[in-house]
Amino acid sequence: xxxxxxxxxxxxxxxxxxxxxxxxxxxxxxxxxxxxxxxxxxxxxxxxxxxxxxxxxxxxxxxxxxxxxxxxxxxxxxxxxxxxxxxxxxxxxxxxxxxxxxxxxxxxxxxxxxxxxxxxxxxxxxxxxxxxxxxxxxxxxxxxxxxxxxxxxxxxxxxxxxxxxxxxxxxxxxxxxxxxxxxxxxxxxxxxxxxxxxxxxxxxxxxxxxxxxxxxxxxxxxxxxxxxxxxxxxxxxxxxxxxx
Amino acid sequence: xxxxxxxxxxxxxxxxxxxxxxxxxxxxxxxxxxxxxxxxxxxxxxxxxxxxxxxxxxxxxxxxxxxxxxxxxxxxxxxxx
Numbered sequence: 001x002x003x004x005x006x007x008x009x010x011x012x013x014x015x016x017x018x019x020x021x022x023x024x025x026x027x028x029x030x031x032x033x034x035x036x037x038x039x040x041x042x043x044x045x046x047x048x049x050x051x052x053x054x055x056x057x058x059x060x061x062x063x064x065x066x067x068x069x070x071x072x073x074x075x076x077x078x079x080x081x082x083x084x085x086x087x088x089x090x091x092x093x094x095x096x097x098x099x100x101x102x103x104x105x106x107x108x109x110x111x112x113x114x115x116x117x118x119x120x121x122x123x124x125x126x127x128x129x130x131x132x133x134x135x136x137x138x139x140x141x142x143x144x145x146x147x148x149x150x151x152x153x154x155x156x157x158x159x160x161x162x163x164x165x166x167x168x169x170x171x172x173x174x175x176x177x178x179x180x181x182x183x184x185x186x187x188x189x190x191x192x193x194x195x196x197x198x199x200x201x202x203x204x205x206x207x208x209x210x211x212x213x214x215x216x217x218x219x220x221x222x223x224x225x226x227x228x229x230x231x232x233x234x235x236x237x238x239x240x241x242x243x244x
Numbered sequence: 245x246x247x248x249x250x251x252x253x254x255x256x257x258x259x260x261x262x263x264x265x266x267x268x269x270x271x272x273x274x275x276x277x278x279x280x281x282x283x284x285x286x287x288x289x290x291x292x293x294x295x296x297x298x299x300x301x302x303x304x305x306x307x308x309x310x311x312x313x314x315x316x317x318x319x320x321x322x323x324x325x
Binding site: 061062064066067093095096099 | 272273276277280281282306307308
């Protein structure tokens with residue numbers, strides 16, 4: 001019996017905790033990190049004999065080193081190496097929410113996207129084609145309505161499929177409702193920063209790849225982009241890796 | 245850029261009017277957060293109303309509402325939409 005660690009990430013008010021509760025039921029407990037007010041919740045469920053450990057991260061708009069909750073979310077994703085990240089997206093606020101989605105994708109962790117609050121989006125006159133989002137992002141995308149418990153089974157299928165690699169590689173699909181097979185055809189989406197930035201990112205990436213102590217732990221592209229942003233934590237990681 | 249007049253900021257826009265983001269000039273955590281919220285050059289922003297006690301100012305952009313302080317709004321350079 002395996003334990004599959006899954007991080008639940010998303011912007012504030014995207015319905016992370018609702019989805020978390022929907023997936024784990026009542027068997028959750030609350031843990032506190034010392035020294036900070038933001039807490040992280042851990043819950044479990046069983047899927048086909050394996051235990052899935054869900055870690056509900058604090059809601060963040062992005063993953064910089066500026067605020068405490070962003071650091072907590074980012075450190076967990078970077079250092080605890082979850083097998084899958086479940087990104088909860090507010091479908092009624094898709095554009096702003098996708099900003100975090102791209103940052104998570106850049107970190108290189110296999111991802112499942114839950115398009116939550118589909119009912120609210122519909123009420124606002126938005127019609128979202130889940131298959132198109134799926135094809136664009138190249139990861140499993142599940143429509144959900146957290147408060148009505150809709151989509152739990154599909155999320156669990158997609159998490160397991162993504163964990164096994166079925167949802168991102170051209171192998172047998174587990175047949176969840178996530179994608180109608182479209183995910184298998186595509187690699188996860190990559191942002192094109194334009195020629196000038198891309199050539200700088202490429203040369204940084206090449207440098208990072210020269211040091212396997214760093215490149216084996218962190219996505220070289222993610223680290224290169226963060227170094228370009230002059231991110232203090234990224235700089236520290238590179239220095240630390242180089243010293244040891 | 246005109247040198248004489250100081251650049252117009254989001255704080256200069258009257259309720260009911262729209263503008264377009266030119267630049268986020270405030271640095272650090274505030275600037276990062278504004279960009280996280282979608283204040284990117286070219287983005288259309290509508291000033292909806294000021295709260296009764298001045299702060300915050302309610303803005304609409306990218307299909308959602310956000311309230312920010314006037315002091316933060318001065319850190320967003322804008323032009324007429």
